[in-house]
Amino acid sequence: MKSSKPTKSITGVSPRPEVERMQGYKAPLEGRRNLLRLDFNENTLGPSPHVVEALRNIPSHHISIYPEYDGLREAVTDNLNAKKRYVPIRPEQVGVFNGVDAAIHAIFHAYGDRDDQLVTTTPTFGYYTPCAHMQGMKILAFPYEGGNYNFPTQKISTALSEYKPKLLLICNPNNPTGTTIPAQQIIKFANTSPNTLVVVDELYEAFLGESVLQEVDLDSTPNLIILRSLSKTAGLAGLRIGFAIGNNNVINRINRVVGPYDVNSFAVIAALAALKDQVYVDSYVKEVLIARDWIKKQLFKSGRRYHLEGGNYLLVWPKQDPFQVEASLKAAGVLVRNMKGKPLIDGALRVSIGTSNQMKQFWEAFINSDRV
């Protein structure tokens, strides 16, 4: 964060100095509709047909009344507990938010005070930084290590005991490096740092198949929060719904800083249908994993530098100028994300992994765009 003095707003009313100094999170969202969208790690096929049907059946009066949330937290716990858990999750341990972005914002708002510390990694998901800055927090970001972008376990352990930060944020698998860290290590961080709230962003957990939720008891590890979303696997990114799972006291505090109707009725109806159709999500994930193996082989054979680990995305360093390759891919109907300016991965393109057919379409366009 720049340490420049806050400038006076043109209205004569100054926002908080933290807001005046910070930069908002911007994403290139416009004009994506008719292209192959491999730029936001979204589900590339769309939601389950049951979700679409449930949305179509919404009566018009539903629009004029405030949303109802009854049964939603139970549906989340039923869905999560269907997988074997060390300790089953209870509804009061679930918070429902307008996307995981809103959960992240609320966690910082509830827990991050001016001059408190956030410990995290770099490069990682871009929304953590503005959330810390808007609270006036200090950020200690440890780089991923070596050519494989390994998790900086030792450095984070030392930082936890030395600085006793308010928040530790771990994206597992990490967006954009795909780096993974064992669930037991995360639980150890939480248990050895009781005064730090450990937040694990598990947006891409389905592509890893391993979660802290399977191994933690949230009653005896009350300083751990796990974030899950229906954006990436269930295909509800446009409706905005995500969950924070943690000790009921922590969830209660985070819920105090959000509005009473922040999650809309359409998202609730869609979420209930999506949570019931886990088969659809599982088969999508399976398809992505097959495509991931295929594209990995092509990258290896092509001799290009690439990195691919835990999520539904990969990094590739084109031989030609990345901006030119990105533009040429766009002209061929394929969107990818340029990692320009991101520490350690400048020069790479991040490519979301969709179905096998979509990856074939990408690869053909990529090879044509990045001629050697």
Ligand SMILES: Cc1ncc(COP(=O)(O)O)c(C=O)c1O
């Ligand atoms: C790591 C990570 N966390 C959170 C989000 C936001 O998720 P949601 O759509 O649920 O707000 C994203 C979206 O790209 C992400 O990559």
